[in-house]
Amino acid sequence: MKKLNLFLFINLSIFSFAQEISKERVVNIVSTLASDEMKGRKFGTPENDKAAEYIASEFKKDNLDYCFGDSYLIPFEYKGQKGFNVCGIKKGTSEKSLAFSGHFDHIGTNNKSGDNIYNGADDDASGISTVIGMADYFKDKKTDHSMVFMAFNAEEIGLIGSKALANDGKLNPVFKNITALFNFEMLATESQFGKNAVFMTGDEFSDFDELINTNAVNGLKIYPDPYKTEQLFYRSDNVNFVKKKIIAHSISTVDMNKATHYHAATDDINIVDVENLTNIINNFAKTIEKLNTKNFAPKYNDKVNFDF
Numbered sequence: 431m432k433k434l435n436l437f438l439f440i441n442l443s444i445f446s447f448a449q450e451i452s453k454e455r456v457v458n459i460v461s462t463l464a465s466d467e468m469k470g471r472k473f474g475t476p477e478n479d480k481a482a483e484y485i486a487s488e489f490k491k492d493n494l495d496y497c498f499g500d501s502y503l504i505p506f507e508y509k510g511q512k513g514f515n516v517c518g519i520k521k522g523t524s525e526k527s528l529a530f531s532g533h534f535d536h537i538g539t540n541n542k543s544g545d546n547i548y549n550g551a552d553d554d555a556s557g558i559s560t561v562i563g564m565a566d567y568f569k570d571k572k573t574d575h576s577m578v579f580m581a582f583n584a585e586e587i588g589l590i591g592s593k594a595l596a597n598d599g600k601l602n603p604v605f606k607n608i609t610a611l612f613n614f615e616m617l618a619t620e621s622q623f624g625k626n627a628v629f630m631t632g633d634e635f636s637d638f639d640e641l642i643n644t645n646a647v648n649g650l651k652i653y654p655d656p657y658k659t660e661q662l663f664y665r666s667d668n669v670n671f672v673k674k675k676i677i678a679h680s681i682s683t684v685d686m687n688k689a690t691h692y693h694a695a696t697d698d699i700n701i702v703d704v705e706n707l708t709n710i711i712n713n714f715a716k717t718i719e720k721l722n723t724k725n726f727a728p729k730y731n732d733k734v735n736f737d738f
């Protein structure tokens with residue numbers, strides 16, 4: 431009897447938790463990218479390449495296909511310096527896809543004494559942990575939507591990596607099927623709306639947030655952008671896909687009134703609210719699991735500006 435119970439318990443555990451992303455996994459991804467060895471992942475440095483290679487290795491573990499050619503790493507050049515974006519795809523029943531992105535580059539180091547490394551745990555290792563977490567979650571699942579996973583480079587120097595990728599003609603067969611892009615940007619701290627809550631830039635331009643909130647599980651909620659004067663919708667990587675008329679919004683928890691770690695050396699693993707970030711990743715994954723090509727077709731309204 432004891433043996434049987436143990437057997438049942440083990441099986442139930444597998445069924446209940448197998449797909450969940452663990453806190454340990456989230457810490458592992460964020461602390462790898464935000465480690466001192468990565469020296470702030472600045473575009474054009476060997477450490478930036480190393481970060482891209484790390485993300486590619488995680489995409490491989492999640493059995494993603496290449497977006498193009500024979501590598502997850504998609505090279506581009508900017509002002510004589512070379513770098514990579516990272517792109518992987520999971521085929522669903524339909525060609526129509528949902529895309530998940532974040533940026534993996536950060537701002538490097540400074541010359542001051544003491545802690546001179548900008549680790550960028552929140553900005554944006556947290557977003558990359560969400561993208562990889564999503565790939566983990568759906569690894570062994572059959573989905574209606576195909577899924578595109580992207581890690582952008584050179585965000586910090588002017589959204590350069592996402593621009594290069596969005597305008598890379600070789601990726602057109604992938605991008606033409608994107609129904610919506612979720613760009614995850616700084617989710618490591620509690621939002622001004624509390625835990626398990628995020629805000630979305632450009633909420634006034636589409637019904638994306640309403641559709642997600644209708645399907646949201648475990649109390650996850652997307653709030654309107656409270657920092658509208660900052661024009662974040664037009665200042666994040668999503669904008670390079672907005673220009674292609676793809677539904678693309680940035681999702682964040684950063685409290686702009688309190689975020690003293692923004693572009694500071696203090697943005698390291700210690701500021702990450704691991705419990706909240708892990709919950710948000712799992713709740714997004716479970717919410718997205720409910721979406722299919724019939725119940726999810728977000729649209730822009732006429733307030734959005736494609737010409738800027």
Ligand SMILES: [Zn+2]
Binds near residue numbers: 553586693
């Ligand atoms: Zn930044």
